[in-house]
Structure formats: structure tokens, C-alpha cells
Amino acid sequence: MEAALGKTDYAEFLLSIKGIGIVTLAACLGELGGPTRFDNPRQMSRMARYNLVEDSSGKNKSGTKISKRGRKNLRGVLCQMALTMVATNDG
Numbered sequence: 305m306e307a308a309l310g311k312t313d314y315a316e317f318l319l320s321i322k323g324i325g326i327v328t329l330a331a332c333l334g335e336l337g338g339p340t341r342f343d344n345p346r347q348m349s350r351m352a353r354y355n356l357v358e359d360s361s362g363k364n365k366s367g368t369k370i371s372k373r374g375r376k377n378l379r380g381v382l383c384q385m386a387l388t389m390v391a392t393n394d395g
Contacts (some may be wrong), residue, residue, distance in 0.1 A: 305330040314339065323389030328381055339375040344355035 306326050309315040318329055333339075335352075342348050354375025359366040 309333070312338070321389070323366055323392040325388075326384055328385050328388070331381045332378070333384065335381060346373065351375060352382060354382070 309319070309326060309330055315329065315333075318324055319326070336348060339348065341363070351374055354370055356368040356370065359369040
């Protein structure tokens with residue numbers, strides 16, 4: 305995995321972020337492809353279906369929730385990366 309990540313232009317930069325490791329970055333890039341193929345970050349969140357949708361039916365208007373219709377593995381990896389970054393970064 306490390307050799308494959310070394311072939312990308314952005315792996316060194318992403319691995320310099322505290323809390324992102326080789327395995328999680330490889331899993332994330334495996335699901336996403338290259339991050340440079342997206343025009344903005346919202347497109348990545350929509351791919352994982354971390355975008356908000358309205359949760360209502362009929363007369364009831366409950367608010368918004370996460371869609372969860374996208375790539376389950378990508379959501380799991382992003383969640384794991386976020387938890388690790390929160391736990392390891394100061395501030």
C-alpha cells in the first residue's frame with residue numbers, strides 16, 4: 305500500500321496530517337479515486353452521501369438528516385479518520 309500511495313502526488317501531504325495513516329488513506333483513496341477529480345469538497349461528501357436531506361412525510365416536518373445512500377465503506381473510512389484526528393490532534 306505504501307508503494308502505491310508513493311506513486312500519487314498528494315499522498316505525502318495527506319499523510320503529514322496527524323491522524324491519517326497509510327491504511328486509512330489507501331482505503332479512502334480506493335473508494336474516492338483521486339481527490340483532484342472533484343471540483344469542490346461537496347462533491348466528495350455527496351459521493352459518500354454525507355449530504356443533508358429533509359426528513360419529513362405528509363404533515364410532519366422533522367428537519368434534516370444524513371442521507372446514507374452512498375458508499376458505506378467510504379463513510380466508514382471518513383468517520384474513522386475524523387475520530388482519529390480528533391483524538392490525536394491538539395487544539
